[in-house]
Amino acid sequence: MKILNSIPKNDGYYMPAEYDKHYGCIIIWPERADSWQYGAVKARKAFSEVAKAISKSEKVTVLVNYEAYDTAREMLPENIRVIEMSSNDSWARDYAPTFLKNDKGKIRGIDWYFNAWGGLYDGLYFPWDKDNKMAKKICDLYDIDIYNMSNFVLEGGSIHVDGEGTIITTEACLLSKGRNPNMSKTEIEEKLKNCLGAQKVIWLKRGIYNDETNEHIDNICAFVAPGEVVLAWCDDKNDPQYKMSKECFNILSKETDAKGRKLKIHKLPQPEPIYMTKHECDGLINFEGEPTRTETERLAASYVNFYISNNAIIMPGFNDKNDIKAKEILKNIFKDREIIQIYARDILIGGGNIHCITQQIPYFKET
Amino acid sequence: MKILNSIPKNDGYYMPAEYDKHYGCIIIWPERADSWQYGAVKARKAFSEVAKAISKSEKVTVLVNYEAYDTAREMLPENIRVIEMSSNDSWARDYAPTFLKNDKGKIRGIDWYFNAWGGLYDGLYFPWDKDNKMAKKICDLYDIDIYNMSNFVLEGGSIHVDGEGTIITTEACLLSKGRNPNMSKTEIEEKLKNCLGAQKVIWLKRGIYNDETNEHIDNICAFVAPGEVVLAWCDDKNDPQYKMSKECFNILSKETDAKGRKLKIHKLPQPEPIYMTKHECDGLINFEGEPTRTETERLAASYVNFYISNNAIIMPGFNDKNDIKAKEILKNIFKDREIIQIYARDILIGGGNIHCITQQIPYFKET
Numbered sequence: 001m002k003i004l005n006s007i008p009k010n011d012g013y014y015m016p017a018e019y020d021k022h023y024g025c026i027i028i029w030p031e032r033a034d035s036w037q038y039g040a041v042k043a044r045k046a047f048s049e050v051a052k053a054i055s056k057s058e059k060v061t062v063l064v065n066y067e068a069y070d071t072a073r074e075m076l077p078e079n080i081r082v083i084e085m086s087s088n089d090s091w092a093r094d095y096a097p098t099f100l101k102n103d104k105g106k107i108r109g110i111d112w113y114f115n116a117w118g119g120l121y122d123g124l125y126f127p128w129d130k131d132n133k134m135a136k137k138i139c140d141l142y143d144i145d146i147y148n149m150s151n152f153v154l155e156g157g158s159i160h161v162d163g164e165g166t167i168i169t170t171e172a173c174l175l176s177k178g179r180n181p182n183m184s185k186t187e188i189e190e191k192l193k194n195c196l197g198a199q200k201v202i203w204l205k206r207g208i209y210n211d212e213t214n215e216h217i218d219n220i221c222a223f224v225a226p227g228e229v230v231l232a233w234c235d236d237k238n239d240p241q242y243k244m245s246k247e248c249f250n251i252l253s254k255e256t257d258a259k260g261r262k263l264k265i266h267k268l269p270q271p272e273p274i275y276m277t278k279h280e281c282d283g284l285i286n287f288e289g290e291p292t293r294t295e296t297e298r299l300a301a302s303y304v305n306f307y308i309s310n311n312a313i314i315m316p317g318f319n320d321k322n323d324i325k326a327k328e329i330l331k332n333i334f335k336d337r338e339i340i341q342i343y344a345r346d347i348l349i350g351g352g353n354i355h356c357i358t359q360q361i362p363y364f365k366e367t
Numbered sequence: 368m369k370i371l372n373s374i375p376k377n378d379g380y381y382m383p384a385e386y387d388k389h390y391g392c393i394i395i396w397p398e399r400a401d402s403w404q405y406g407a408v409k410a411r412k413a414f415s416e417v418a419k420a421i422s423k424s425e426k427v428t429v430l431v432n433y434e435a436y437d438t439a440r441e442m443l444p445e446n447i448r449v450i451e452m453s454s455n456d457s458w459a460r461d462y463a464p465t466f467l468k469n470d471k472g473k474i475r476g477i478d479w480y481f482n483a484w485g486g487l488y489d490g491l492y493f494p495w496d497k498d499n500k501m502a503k504k505i506c507d508l509y510d511i512d513i514y515n516m517s518n519f520v521l522e523g524g525s526i527h528v529d530g531e532g533t534i535i536t537t538e539a540c541l542l543s544k545g546r547n548p549n550m551s552k553t554e555i556e557e558k559l560k561n562c563l564g565a566q567k568v569i570w571l572k573r574g575i576y577n578d579e580t581n582e583h584i585d586n587i588c589a590f591v592a593p594g595e596v597v598l599a600w601c602d603d604k605n606d607p608q609y610k611m612s613k614e615c616f617n618i619l620s621k622e623t624d625a626k627g628r629k630l631k632i633h634k635l636p637q638p639e640p641i642y643m644t645k646h647e648c649d650g651l652i653n654f655e656g657e658p659t660r661t662e663t664e665r666l667a668a669s670y671v672n673f674y675i676s677n678n679a680i681i682m683p684g685f686n687d688k689n690d691i692k693a694k695e696i697l698k699n700i701f702k703d704r705e706i707i708q709i710y711a712r713d714i715l716i717g718g719g720n721i722h723c724i725t726q727q728i729p730y731f732k733e734t
Binding site for chain 1: 368369370433436437440445448449450451452453497500503504507508510733
């Protein structure tokens, strides 16, 4: 593994779209007691279901702290690799490397700085040192080179790309005070384009209501094809999400992508508001200084938080009346892929969803 | 990774000789304070030299505890993979899997039970749980299947094979009370033949004087080709090694291998007796209950403890007058391989040598 200090765009590397062919997928096993209720039992079952669904068409590697290796190995089928790697929590999307490829079929990773979604300003836990080391260690594992971007705070869940020069993100997250407060919007945009080999950044204002990541893009809007996005949608004017989604829609309607195309917008309905239960709150054990979670907390549920595997869409379900409707919409978009819906409340409680706990590795030619 | 409970020999699998083509090599990074003096600084340098020498002709992967990943990554060149994996100490020969192959180019591992060279009877440290888990985890890493032989205590350093049906070992080790005291010699022999796909076991009585592994074969005698061995040799009748080596020579002289061949025996001279220094003893920090090491302790040095890489022999040197002689003997045996001699006192202090800290992976076709 070479550690590179050059600019990916200048080296001919770019981030491919998630709907491009994958080599495999990385998942990190859930463990910490303040994220995953009652010993993470239900979360581990849900993570396992996601891993199994993805492993139907790509090689899944699950990374796990030393102490949990045995249970992970026991719960996961033999076609899934389980490898020890220390982490603070289990958000592969946010701190596994962002993978890039070039036109010769080689891939490289990016090592952003990860500070638990806001560091000491408004981050969600401390310390985050193990998470922050993972991108490098994962590139070492796959024996690929890595770009050192440790001077820039970013999580993988805060960006989506179409693979043809367009990046989409949210201002709420990327311009937040806990990330890169000394950089201007223009500087951040330049950084993204250089790192991801892109020409244009589309900025939405906000994401999903009460999303504690400062409103990551991957919960509100995702590319499903070049020139096409899905957008989390809410018809209830009394729901704070209504305005947030409407504002996104207005921006997207007026925008063009890097190739000059107008965007086709598919609205994905939101589930009814979902709240923590008392039983769930009681199943969490806080670390020193952390706020206690309560039943009044609305969870940032969204059907947009799906993973695109080589032959399927792995999407969340919430036992909500819109589960089937959302599934049908995605089926109409992804006609060649199976739509696998997994009951995801036990992932949602931890603060994210299926897209957040996965990171695709683009297909590459091994040397 | 499938966990198999069948018998390797019946499945067409056997252990290839070390001089067969390799896919790569595994090394475990030294750390523990009772094995490696003064923070393992010199040991890490020596391990790095070994890793670098091997990496000239095969892919080296260094496994390291979480805490030491950063220093390992810093000390090792970029062509060597560094991967986090918890261990109690750093003897890849003894608890990385014993790798087998079949005639279709597939490989599998064996997961023996490891109990730190004698368990609670005369083992060298406690606990050994992390070491004992490594074989399985390494097979998971390489995505290959593994035979569960956890009902049998064995270390990789206690066996050598010619790859053509012959195993060589020592009675001092394999019949020791701390390993499989309820099995007869015949039962142990049968187990070895079944697991390693072999037809014959040659039993030497003993190994190197004061070898705390209960005298592993890999410190006293090694196959260098089918029908050919090297044997650690001592001409000084006042040295306890004299009788031990002579007895081995007598057995080997009368033996034939699995193919009925007489053995050609190359004598490798021993270095002059080597003792711990006070400074070295002072640099070790004991765990509870461990005996203090002293200057009177003779170290089990031997030139036989070399590693055969794809294009080289990585052999120890001790700044001894026999360093050059031993090197020349190996050069005459391995005419097509470079002989790389590495000053190995800083490995020897830990209780083994270059062969003990390495484990080869046979060449295999990736699926």
